[in-house]
Amino acid sequence: MLSEDQAARLRPPAPDDAAQPVEVGDADRALLAALAVDGRAGHAELARATGWSESTVRRRAEALRGAGVLQYQVDIEPARLSFHAEARLWTSVRPSALQDVASAMAAHPEVSFVALTTGPTNLVAVVNCRDTEDLARYLTERVAPLDGIATMETAPVIRTVKRAGPPLRL
Numbered sequence: 001m002l003s004e005d006q007a008a009r010l011r012p013p014a015p016d017d018a019a020q021p022v023e024v025g026d027a028d029r030a031l032l033a034a035l036a037v038d039g040r041a042g043h044a045e046l047a048r049a050t051g052w053s054e055s056t057v058r059r060r061a062e063a064l065r066g067a068g069v070l071q072y073q074v075d076i077e078p079a080r081l082s083f084h085a086e087a088r089l090w091t092s093v094r095p096s097a098l099q100d101v102a103s104a105m106a107a108h109p110e111v112s113f114v115a116l117t118t119g120p121t122n123l124v125a126v127v128n129c130r131d132t133e134d135l136a137r138y139l140t141e142r143v144a145p146l147d148g149i150a151t152m153e154t155a156p157v158i159r160t161v162k163r164a165g166p167p168l169r170l
Contacts, residue, residue, distance in 0.1 A: 022067040027052065031060065032070065039072055075163050078112075083128040085135040086157040089143070090121040097148020098122060104146055110138050121153070132156075 002010070024032075027050050034041055034049035043054040050057060064070035078086050093101045098116065105125050106114045113126035129135040139154060 022064060022069055024064075024069060028060065028064065031057065031064075035070070077160070077163065078128040081128075083130060085129040085132050086160075087127045087129075087135060088155040088157065089123075089125040089127060090153040090155065091123040091125070091149055092121045092151040093123050094148040094150060095122070101146050101148050105143070108138075108142055110134075110142070121151075 030050045031046060031052075034046050038045075041049075043057045046052075046057045046061070047054045052060070061070060065072075078084075091101070102114050102116060102123055105111050105123075110127050110129055111125050112128055113124075115124050116122060117124050127135065127138060129138055135154075135156075139152075143149070143152065
């Protein structure tokens, strides 16, 4: 896990509410499309995709990022980081405890995603653990004591067919 200082350095500055609204034009769409194919594309590659100079690409990408239009997300296969037990937790939580349970789970380093949902369950979480013993320990020692959980279905991920973006090549 990153320290708060490390995470803060990776966050873009908050959008400036006083700034002029950003209009997204055709060239911006070309920039965004190129980034959607490869978010690691360099300024030279993006310049070719847009017909802009590298310095214009750099300025425009920063303007779009500063306005909150463009955001970068990194999705790394957990096994590449030695997490070999990935699971989805479908949880039914008493409504009066939902926010507390969601906040507690969001603070767990094993949890990479938490969302309130509707349907038979009202909270879903994505959990990444080193191995199945670590997952069992997480469920029995970290999740079980959380007050308000009525039921939980643990769905281990057998095989991921697709993740966000193109496959990572290391």
